[in-house]
Amino acid sequence: MLTIDDVRAIPLFSTLGAAELERLARTSADLRLAAGEFAVHEGGDRALYAVLAGKIEVVKMFDGIERTLGWRVPGTIFG
Numbered sequence: 001m002l003t004i005d006d007v008r009a010i011p012l013f014s015t016l017g018a019a020e021l022e023r024l025a026r027t028s029a030d031l032r033l034a035a036g037e038f039a040v041h042e043g044g045d046r047a048l049y050a051v052l053a054g055k056i057e058v059v060k061m062f063d064g065i066e067r068t069l070g071w072r073v074p075g076t077i078f079g
Helices: 004-008 018-027
Strands: 056-062 065-072
Touching: 004 018
Parallel strands: none
Antiparallel strands: 056 065
């Protein structure tokens, strides 16, 4: 379960008031991924993700070959 401090640690949300932080913490999913798992697939449902700990590799298939486009580290958002 996310806490207000987890949400506040994301720069985009750091200036929100306590009520807004509480609402985001309460209504957001807390995903924990193992190595090799995907958070989202290209073309999937729209959502906003934030990295709280660890890092996420961004990959894309080009002509059947998986290429690394970059990394997302704690505090960054994507989606």
